[in-house]
Amino acid sequence: MQRAARGFLVVVAAAVAVAAAADEFYVPENPRYTIVDSVVDSLRFTVDKTLRRCEKGHLASISSFVDPDAKIMGWHDFGYLEGPGWAANAAGGAYEIYAFGGFLGRKDWQDKALLILDHVLGCGFIDETTGFIKSYRLTPEGIAAKNPADPFCLNYKHNSDWLCPGSMAKVAYQLLIFADALGDQRRAPRMRAAAARCAEWLCANLPAVENGWFPRRITPKGELYKKSPDGGNDPFWQTSADGLFIVQLWTALTARGTADYRERIKAKTDVFMRQGGIFGSINHDTYDAHENVAYAVAFRVLREVARVLARPDIAEFARAKCLAGLEQFKMREDRNGVATKGLLYMEKSWPTSYLWENAEAALAHFECALDLRAADAAKSAALIRDGLTILRAAAKHHHGPHGFLTEGVDWSNHVSEKHHIDGAFYGDIKYTEPFLNNQHIAEPTLFYLTHLAAVSVLESENGAKRTEWRDAEGNLLIALPAGPK
Numbered sequence: 451m452q453r454a455a456r457g458f459l460v461v462v463a464a465a466v467a468v469a470a471a472a473d474e475f476y477v478p479e480n481p482r483y484t485i486v487d488s489v490v491d492s493l494r495f496t497v498d499k500t501l502r503r504c505e506k507g508h509l510a511s512i513s514s515f516v517d518p519d520a521k522i523m524g525w526h527d528f529g530y531l532e533g534p535g536w537a538a539n540a541a542g543g544a545y546e547i548y549a550f551g552g553f554l555g556r557k558d559w560q561d562k563a564l565l566i567l568d569h570v571l572g573c574g575f576i577d578e579t580t581g582f583i584k585s586y587r588l589t590p591e592g593i594a595a596k597n598p599a600d601p602f603c604l605n606y607k608h609n610s611d612w613l614c615p616g617s618m619a620k621v622a623y624q625l626l627i628f629a630d631a632l633g634d635q636r637r638a639p640r641m642r643a644a645a646a647r648c649a650e651w652l653c654a655n656l657p658a659v660e661n662g663w664f665p666r667r668i669t670p671k672g673e674l675y676k677k678s679p680d681g682g683n684d685p686f687w688q689t690s691a692d693g694l695f696i697v698q699l700w701t702a703l704t705a706r707g708t709a710d711y712r713e714r715i716k717a718k719t720d721v722f723m724r725q726g727g728i729f730g731s732i733n734h735d736t737y738d739a740h741e742n743v744a745y746a747v748a749f750r751v752l753r754e755v756a757r758v759l760a761r762p763d764i765a766e767f768a769r770a771k772c773l774a775g776l777e778q779f780k781m782r783e784d785r786n787g788v789a790t791k792g793l794l795y796m797e798k799s800w801p802t803s804y805l806w807e808n809a810e811a812a813l814a815h816f817e818c819a820l821d822l823r824a825a826d827a828a829k830s831a832a833l834i835r836d837g838l839t840i841l842r843a844a845a846k847h848h849h850g851p852h853g854f855l856t857e858g859v860d861w862s863n864h865v866s867e868k869h870h871i872d873g874a875f876y877g878d879i880k881y882t883e884p885f886l887n888n889q890h891i892a893e894p895t896l897f898y899l900t901h902l903a904a905v906s907v908l909e910s911e912n913g914a915k916r917t918e919w920r921d922a923e924g925n926l927l928i929a930l931p932a933g934p935k
Contacts, residue, residue: 477791486928505573509562523881544564576644642706645702657673667687679735693728700715722752746807779794816901860876899928
């Protein structure tokens with residue numbers, strides 16, 4: 451290990467000691483079940499239990515809402531849906547399986563990830579002429595139960611009255627970063643083109659809103675839709691952080707030289723910053739002015755915006771306002787007998803701790819830690835500690851033999867005990883979204899392993915070599931045979 455790396459680990463160890471002594475936001479690693487073990491279990495659940503062949507021979511999700519035995523929860527809005535949309539997340543989920551599968555040398559996982567991608571690309575979700583992306587399709591069970599004229603729908607309420615443009619942009623962005631991972635493989639140009647056309651559709655069809663930000667929902671014709679999914683008026687119709695994903699897509703395309711959206715990016719970022727940040731619920735079924743994942747996504751998007759626009763002031767705002775805003779959600783103790791220490795609750799109006807949001811927060815911490823590693827080693831170390839703490843806390847919430855990770859930790863009985871594991875009054879919810887809550891921990895964990903972990907190659911007496919990845923406290927996270935996978 452180089453001297454600089456050793457020095458940095460000393461700083462990290464000191465930060466951990468202070469946190470542990472003060473009983474602050476910190477959970478130690480479990481050497482018997484590491485954060486990598488946790489990811490492997492989550493991906494195992496998705497790959498082994500929740501996929502099936504579609505009509506074209508690709509792989510599709512059996513459902514966007516299942517229990518620990520992968521039984522479809524048809525009573526729920528998500529139960530009979532699959533596709534690339536918000537809760538179903540097929541493109542993002544496939545990307546995570548492919549990327550982590552590559553790290554582990556699991557070609558079988560990567561092959562399945564590509565078949566999931568092929569389902570998104572080839573089964574009617576993407577209009578390659580207009581760039582429009584359909585969010586969901588009813589599963590065979592849903593088609594049988596509802597007998598629709600069209601199995602596709604634009605929202606989780608099984609209709610196409612409205613869509614969330616930010617979520618459409620997120621799918622396009624996922625295709626773009628997946629294409630980066632594929633390099634020059636045959637699917638990549640098509641994915642990049644789909645992302646670019648989606649951005650063009652959004653530019654041509656997004657209606658203006660009063661505060662200059664983005665509408666939370668629109669109709670397929672690009673008209674404002676101010677109502678909630680249940681029909682009432684949505685107070686956050688123009689203050690949802692879901693719009694950040696549109697900025698993220700524009701920024702990613704600009705950074706890659708595919709298009710130049712600098713003027714649009716600057717205008718929307720100025721709106722966001724003038725209002726002190728827009729942190730209204732990203733989740734489509736929640737309504738709060740301050741949602742934890744909104745702060746995490748805001749940091750991650752503005753971090754990239756600052757680079758593309760060469761604006762250090764935006765980077766500082768992202769750290770000081772957005773990332774720092776996550777502090778209000780951190781739980782520093784176990785609540786009501788539930789392992790909540792080290793997790794973030796979602797929002798005051800719905801305080802359950804959901805795990806896709808926690809994963810996004812961990813990723814934001816790690817990205818900032820990487821940025822600050824040379825300039826502020828102590829701050830970087832503290833951010834690493836917090837990111838690891840979130841992943842370690844999440845690892846405590848797997849259930850059953852198949853690797854299932856709960857969608858959320860309901861320490862306040864918000865969703866009621868009938869939806870909890872073993873009917874506990876307070877406890878883990880007995881359902882998950884396979885491609886989202888169950889496995890989004892893959893992205894921050896892989897980021898940590900590839901950018902921040904201590905990596906060393908060891909040789910045994912017989913000459914065999916292996917690579918070890920250790921965390922900032924020296925815990926062994928994973929060891930793999932050295933050499934090409």
